[in-house]
Amino acid sequence: MPAGGGVRACVAVLALSCAAAAAAAALPDPFAASATSARAYLVVADGQPLWGRGPDTPQRPASLTKLMTALLVDERLARGDDDVTIPRVAAAADGTRLGLRAGEHWRASTLLTGMLVRSANDACLALAAWVAGDEATFVARMNARAEALGLAATHFDNACGFDAPGQRSSAADLAVLGTAVMASPRLAAIVRLERATLVSAGGRRVAITTTNALLGRVPGVVGVKTGYTHGAGSCLVAVAERDGRRVTVVVLGGSDRWWDAVAMIEQAFATPRR
Amino acid sequence: MSLPSTRLSSLAVLLGFAFASIASAQAPQMFKPGPGPDELWDVTMKMEMAGMPMAMPAQQMQICKRKDAGGEKFAPQKNDCQTTNVKTSGNKTTFDFVCSGKEPMTGSGTFVATGDTYQGTMHMKGGRKGEEIDMTQTMSGRKVGTCTDTSQQTVAAIKAQADDMTAKSCQQMLDGLYADGIFDAKSACAAQRKPFCDKVAGIASTAGTPSGYRAAQSKYSAPVMDKAFSACGRSFADTQRAACASGVSSRDWSFVGSGACDDDVRTVGDAQCRGRSYTGMDRSLVPLCNRYASLMRGSGMNAAQGTPAPAAAPAPANPVEQGLNQVRKLLPF
Numbered sequence: 001m002p003a004g005g006g007v008r009a010c011v012a013v014l015a016l017s018c019a020a021a022a023a024a025a026a027l028p029d030p031f032a033a034s035a036t037s038a039r040a041y042l043v044v045a046d047g048q049p050l051w052g053r054g055p056d057t058p059q060r061p062a063s064l065t066k067l068m069t070a071l072l073v074d075e076r077l078a079r080g081d082d083d084v085t086i087p088r089v090a091a092a093a094d095g096t097r098l099g100l101r102a103g104e105h106w107r108a109s110t111l112l113t114g115m116l117v118r119s120a121n122d123a124c125l126a127l128a129a130w131v132a133g134d135e136a137t138f139v140a141r142m143n144a145r146a147e148a149l150g151l152a153a154t155h156f157d158n159a160c161g162f163d164a165p166g167q168r169s170s171a172a173d174l175a176v177l178g179t180a181v182m183a184s185p186r187l188a189a190i191v192r193l194e195r196a197t198l199v200s201a202g203g204r205r206v207a208i209t210t211t212n213a214l215l216g217r218v219p220g221v222v223g224v225k226t227g228y229t230h231g232a233g234s235c236l237v238a239v240a241e242r243d244g245r246r247v248t249v250v251v252l253g254g255s256d257r258w259w260d261a262v263a264m265i266e267q268a269f270a271t272p273r274r
Numbered sequence: 275m276s277l278p279s280t281r282l283s284s285l286a287v288l289l290g291f292a293f294a295s296i297a298s299a300q301a302p303q304m305f306k307p308g309p310g311p312d313e314l315w316d317v318t319m320k321m322e323m324a325g326m327p328m329a330m331p332a333q334q335m336q337i338c339k340r341k342d343a344g345g346e347k348f349a350p351q352k353n354d355c356q357t358t359n360v361k362t363s364g365n366k367t368t369f370d371f372v373c374s375g376k377e378p379m380t381g382s383g384t385f386v387a388t389g390d391t392y393q394g395t396m397h398m399k400g401g402r403k404g405e406e407i408d409m410t411q412t413m414s415g416r417k418v419g420t421c422t423d424t425s426q427q428t429v430a431a432i433k434a435q436a437d438d439m440t441a442k443s444c445q446q447m448l449d450g451l452y453a454d455g456i457f458d459a460k461s462a463c464a465a466q467r468k469p470f471c472d473k474v475a476g477i478a479s480t481a482g483t484p485s486g487y488r489a490a491q492s493k494y495s496a497p498v499m500d501k502a503f504s505a506c507g508r509s510f511a512d513t514q515r516a517a518c519a520s521g522v523s524s525r526d527w528s529f530v531g532s533g534a535c536d537d538d539v540r541t542v543g544d545a546q547c548r549g550r551s552y553t554g555m556d557r558s559l560v561p562l563c564n565r566y567a568s569l570m571r572g573s574g575m576n577a578a579q580g581t582p583a584p585a586a587a588p589a590p591a592n593p594v595e596q597g598l599n600q601v602r603k604l605l606p607f
Contacts, residue, residue, distance in 0.1 A: 031571065213553045217560045258552030259567045266568035 027051065030267055036260045039233065039253030042171035045268045046245055055175075058153045058168035059252040062227030062235045063096075063119045065161035065169070067177040068142050068154075069128065073112050074184050076131045081109045083201055089135075090125035094162070097122040098198065098206050105201035109186075114198050116190045118208040119226060124160040135159050151176060163231035171250040178224045178237040178248055191223030213258050214238050218265060226257075240265045245273060305338030310422030313339045317415045324408040338421035377402045390417040448473065451494045453505035471506035478508055482516035484529035496534070531561035539565045 029051035031041065040059050042052040049055075083105045091102040098114045100106065100122040108130055114123040125135060132138035139156050146154040153170035161167065169177075181187045194215045198206045214221040220240040227235035234257040238249045247268040251257045307314055320332040354375040361368050370382045379400025386393050393414045400407050444463035447455035448470055456463045456470050477499065480486035490499060496510070503510035518535035520526075522542055530538055543566030546559055555563060 036571065217552075217557070218564055256552075259571065262552070262564045262567045263571035266564065267571075270568075 027271065029053075031260070031264065036251070036263075037255050038251045038257070038260055040171045040250075041252065041254070041260065041264070042175050042248075042250045043264045043268050044175055044248040045271060046247075046274060048274060050268055050271060051264075052171065055171040055250075056153055058170055059235075060163055060167060060229060060232035061154075061161060061169040061174060061252070062163075062229040062232035063161040064174050064177075064225055064227040064235050064237055064252075065156060065159070065167065066115055066119065066124055066227075067174065067181050067225055067237065068145065068156065069124055069138075069159050070112065070116055070187055071177070071180055071184070072131055072138070072141055072145065073108065073115075073127050074187050077109060077112070077186065081107055082130065084108050084111060084126055084130045086122070086126050087129050090122045090129065093121035093125050093160070095121045095160075096211070098208065100126060104204070106198075107201065110198050110200075112187075113190050113193070113196055114206070114208060116187070116225065117193050117196055117210050119211050120208075121160045121162075128159040146173075149176065149180075161227055161229065161232075163229045171252055174237050174250045174252070175248050178239060178250070181224055182222070182239055188223065191225060212236075212238070214240075214261060214265075218262055220269075221265070236261055238265065240269070242269055245269060304423070304425035304428045306422045306424055307336070307338075307419065308421065310338075310420045312341050312421050312423045313417055314419040314421040315339060315415045316418050317413065319411065319413040321409055321411045336418075337415075338423045340423045373400070379407065391415065451477075451498055451502045453498075453502045457505045470502070474502050474506045474508060478503065478513050481513050482520065484517055484521045484524065484526045487514070487517035487534065488529065491534075525558070527559055527562035531563070531565035533565065536565070536569060539569060543570070 027050055031043075031051055032053065036053075038053065040052075040054040040057055042055040043050045084107070086100045086102055086104045086106065088102040091100050091104075096119050098118060098120040100111075100120075106123075106126070108127060111123040111127050111130075114120045115127060128135045128138035132141055135158065138159050142156045142159065146156070151169070151173040153168065154173045155166050155168055157164035157166040181191065191212075192215065193210060195207070195209045198208060200206075211226040212221075212223070213226075214236075215223075218240060220242040221238055222241055223239050224237050233253040234251070234255065235253070236249070236251045236257045238261050240247045240249075247265050249261050249264045249268070251260050251264075254260050305312070305314075315337045316334070317337050318332055318334050321330050323330070355371055355373040357369050357371045359368075359370040365387055367385045367387070368383065371380070373379045377400060379398050381396055381398035381400075383394060383396035385395075391414070394412070396411045396413075398407070398409050398411070440462050444456070444466045446452075447463055448466050451470075451473065453470070455461060456466050477490050477494075481490040481499075494502070496514075500510040503513070514534055518530060518538045521529040521535060522538050527546075529535070530542065539562060543562060547555070547563035547566040550559075550563065552563075
């Protein structure tokens with residue numbers, strides 16, 4: 001199966017489940033009236049949507065963008081892991097960063113860990129350049145992949161999630177992306193890490209801790225990614241697994257994403273298995 | 275009924291065996307042939323019934339007759355049969371019998387016996403499921419050796435096995451704390467009621483703390499314990515409340531937030547969780563506050579802020595379906 005085939009399969013699974021889930025969507029939403037300040041959210045249990053607010057409405061995705069970046073990097077890694085020379089533009093990245101230095105050498109797989117666990121923008125930009133030569137070309141591939149996946153509310157202006165007029169996605173699209181990431185053994189193994197020590201080719205060590213506060217705090221949480229920008233607010237895609245059940249929660253534009261996500265996960269697991 | 279002649283007494287027992295064999299032809303052999311205290315007989319029995327298109331084949335079998343068996347089992351081996359008009363002349367005996375019950379019948383019989391052989395005929399008339407029955411049974415027997423009748427031991431073994439199975443089943447119910455199986459009015463495990471309630475008392479004495487409750491819950495679910503306590507006239511809720519109170523006083527938030535103490539979570543969570551930053555709070559509080567968030571947010575209360583969260587924008591008619599429809603439209607299936 002080509003690298004994209006697994007992703008399409010994931011979307012197929014989710015969409016088919018959704019098609020069969022009209023009844024599930026009829027469950028009263030305990031968060032609908034006032035329980036969360038999130039601009040948009042979606043709760044999916046065992047592939048079936050339980051509750052949502054504006055799941056198709058385009059929002060700023062912040063660093064949840066890196067889910068798509070990770071998918072493309074994962075596909076490239078399937079052809080081999082390389083030493084990546086950190087470009088100057090990556091070393092100068094804004095926001096959360098590992099502190100990569102221009103001209104330094106890092107394994108691509110190590111940068112992927114830094115990008116997903118710490119949401120590091122310098123690692124993100126370095127990987128975009130490694131995969132496509134430059135960020136603009138990489139972003140074009142991201143958009144092509146989004147279109148191929150049928151993510152109608154999704155468009156990217158940059159690879160890492162900075163606020164931009166054309167940078168948008170929806171809770172439903174991000175649930176699909178989160179499912180696709182969890183379907184990749186390599187990515188699933190990374191997004192569940194609470195901490196890691198990254199080592200450059202030259203032996204420089206960088207210790208990182210996850211930005212996902214649910215890991216280690218909420219039983220069963222196994223990923224996946226956080227995001228925050230001033231324009232987007234706090235964002236999160238989380239996946240939790242218990243007793244053979246899987247719950248996916250997407251929160252966009254929340255001021256209380258952790259409390260929201262905890263309540264959504266617990267209440268989703270409290271619903272009867274379907 | 276006792277018969278006057280020892281010879282006839284032996285013969286009558288054999289007749290009884292013959293009747294019994296009709297129903298027990300497939301029963302396991304309950305004797306050991308060979309040297310032994312009892313008598314081994316070859317028996318042949320044939321039955322003819324009026325209206326049957328063809329004769330039934332003769333049945334042959336070996337029977338081990340206990341040496342000390344008496345003649346009281348004479349004639350059909352049914353509780354509702356009475357034998358009358360028994361007459362013995364030389365080695366010949368005649369008799370009549372009447373059976374009541376579901377298959378009433380009347381009949382008469384003649385037997386001729388020597389020490390080591392017998393021959394007999396019985397003629398019976400009666401009704402079975404609304405149909406008249408008229409049959410004649412002939413039988414003959416020959417003593418061929420000795421044997422040991424093990425039927426009593428076999429019956430005893432079967433009873434012991436059944437008793438053992440019942441005991442094991444009752445022990446399982448006791449081990450699993452299944453009140454229904456022990457306190458049911460027709461339960462064969464009624465003798466386990468006291469040990470069951472002693473066990474419940476033991477649990478009640480230790481489960482009033484988080485560690486004791488956890489230990490109990492690792493063996494039995496809360497509903498099972500609730501039923502067991504109730505069967506023994508105790509309140510599981512009281513024990514649970516005691517464990518929760520102990521958990522709160524010892525700040526065992528992992529236990530308090532486990533789902534057994536939601537009343538306490540609502541109360542304690544107001545003080546410990548409300549208004550806190552999720553990432554900034556002490557890790558020991560996480561189980562308590564996770565539970566608090568789950569309970570309070572689901573009811574519309576903003577747990578972190580302690581105030582009702584701002585009302586959301588009016589939701590579309592079916593926002594989940596609308597959003598995902600968009601995904602579906604773009605998929606090639």
